[in-house]
Amino acid sequence: MDIPVTDQHDGFSDYGSDFTPDEEEILNALLHIPEDNGPSRDPDLLLKDIEGEEGPRGARVPRREGQQRPEYPSLLLSKTRTTIQLHGDNHHSANIESRESQESRFERESSVSIEAPPSPKPEVQDLRSPLERFRTKPKKALSVTDLISPSWCELQYWFILTKQGKKRRTPAMKQGSAVHQVLEDQVHMTVAVDIASKEEAWGLRIWNVIQGLKTLRDTGMTRELEIWGVVDGLVVNGVIDELSYICPEPKLEEAEENRKTAQGMPAADQRTITDFLGPSTLESDGTGLLNKLRSSLPEKISKIYITDVKTRGTKSIPKAPSFRPTLMQLMLYHRILSDLATNKVNADVVFDRYELQAEMSFSDGFIAQIGSLNEDDFQALDDPSNTQDSAPPSSQDSMTVILAHNSLRKLWTLMMQEFARTFSAGAKSIGDVLKAEYRTPTDGAILGSKTFLYDDKVMQDYLDSEMRWWKGERAAEGVCVEEAYKCRTCDFFDECSWRRNKIEEATLKMRERKSSVV
Structure with missing residues (x-):
């Protein structure tokens, strides 16, 4: 099934070419030597790291109506923060100092430098798979960045892993991080929290997901929602830029629903009777019960939509195949979020991968800090004079909640309950x-947007291919000749054997064609 993406084909082919009359220009693109520090044609498409192991060091509090929201001019100002200071030798400060000094919330990767010191001895070839070398304990787990970056160029990402350890942050990436921070601050306030163990650091991450889901239900939008999933038996971490109840393109959704209806398939947002009762129950209850249920079923489900925000130095919107990394990134978010919405992510697999003690109780200091959060929000919800229809009543405050879920396992269980409450129809x-x-x-400022439909087969085929590379079942591949423009901004231009081989192939093919004409 083709994925309907605006401007998906832009003069390039994903399936190769027999060379056009412009083949000499293509060859020149392969031979082109980029200028030092020259502008990148697609600076935002060299995907930045969007998640990592350290996680947030602050707790998120929903921004209530009437509170001042940061505007974009504040990008030049230091971040205002609320600090909770606890004393004790076992606590280390986790305060967020300023926007300029803060690593991006969705670039939280604590990779260990892999580059070896210079040695006069010849380098011994490492035959281990990329997964064994770079993403096996005690090194960090796989991330969405790891699975998506190769869609730009596998060979480039291989060079990044082997020579740099992780992607280097550029000024453009830092600017993009600042924009994302402002967008997040419009929805959440961040309160600094001190942590005493990696279990508490993870407890903070899970707590922020719980708050993000509540914010989504209460306000219709949340930003920077961290997610965990399992792909091919391996834990994968990511951060979704935005979730909301607003469909980004109703006409596209309507066309897809009409297509499914024409094929006799139920609409994606149409609940079936088996969503409420199992098939065996329906068979035994007879036609009367079926008719009664049909009359009581709601016609529509309030669906939640995923958005990814990219910053871009040029005024144009990327075209295929430059758009491919973003396309795959959003579909992977959809896949992982669907698994969480249907409780398919095994908490033990996640805890084991990160070597966490799931049953260990949180410290008194951590409980005190989390317990002091959202107090005003819960009081406002319990206040009988509060007539806001969008805020459901609550009989619990943060202290009650954290005391009742005083371990990672209990907090994870609460998070899954929040997923079930937020995504009431599961993946639908x-x-x-x-x-x-x-x-x-x-x-x-918004330059524009692209919308497309999730395609499970396309996603699965891509993941199958990339996991074969990660597991060492095939070698990394460079770009095809039609995508040679990507080589112009690559840091590994001079040492890329794939590029040199492509040059030789193109040169030989041109000579053979010219000799046949003569």
């Missing part, structure tokens, strides 16, 4: 229309 609650939104890095 997640809209298939995915959106990539492009903004300027200076003031966050």
Whole structure:
């Protein structure tokens, strides 16, 4: 099934070419030597790291109506923060100092430098798979970045892993991080929290997901929602830029629903009777019960839609195949979020991968800090004079909640309950229309957007291919000749044997064609 993406084909082919009359120009692109520090044609498409092991060091509190929201001019100002200071030798500060000094919330990767010191001895070839070398304990787990970056160029990502350990942060990436921070601050406030163990650091991450899901239900939107999933038996971590109840392109969704209806398939947002009762129950209850249930079923489900925000130094929106990394990134978010919405992610697999003690109780200091959060919000919800229809009543405050879920396992269970509450129809609650939104890095102005439909087969085929590379079942591949423009901004231009081989192939093919004409 083709994925309907605006401008998906832009003069390039994903299936190779027999060379056109412009083949000499293509060869020149392969031979082109980039200028030092020259501008990148697609600076935002060299995907930045979007998740990692350290996680947030602050707790998120929903921003209530009437509170001042940061605007984009504040990108030049230091981040205002609320600090909770606890004393004790076992606590280390986790305060967020300023926006300029803060690593991006979705670039939280604590990779260990892999580059070896210079040695006069010849380097011994390491025959281990990329997974064994770079993503096996005690090294970090796989991330969405790891699975998506190779869609730009596998060979480039291989060079990054082997020579740099992780992607180097560029000024453009830092500007993009600042834009994302402003967008997040419009929805959440961050309160610094001190942590005493990696279990508490993870407890904070899970707590922030719980708050993010509540914010989504209460306000219709949440940003920077961290997710964990399992792909081919391996834990994968990611951070979704935005979730909301607003469909980014209703016409595209309607066309897809009409297509499914024409094929005799139920609409994605149409609940079936088996969603409420199992098939065996329906068979035994007879026609009367079926008719009664049909009359009481709601026609529509309030679906939730995924958006990814990209900053871009040029005013144009990327075209295929440059858009491929973002396309795959959004579909992978959809896949992982669907697994969480249907409680398919095994907590023990996650805890074991990160070597966490799931039953260990949190410290008194951590409980005190988390317990002091959201106090005003819960009081406002319990206040009988509060007439806001969007806020459901609550009889629990943060202290009650954290005391009742005083370990990672209990907190994970609470998080899954929040997923079930938020995605009441499971995977059907997640809209298939995915959106990539492009903004300027200076003031966050929207340049435009692209929308497309989730395709499970395309996603699975891509993951199968990439996991074969990660597991060492095949070698990394470079770009095809039609995508040679990517080589112009690659840091590994001079040492890329794939590029040199392509040059030789193109040269030989041109000579053979010219000799046949003569």
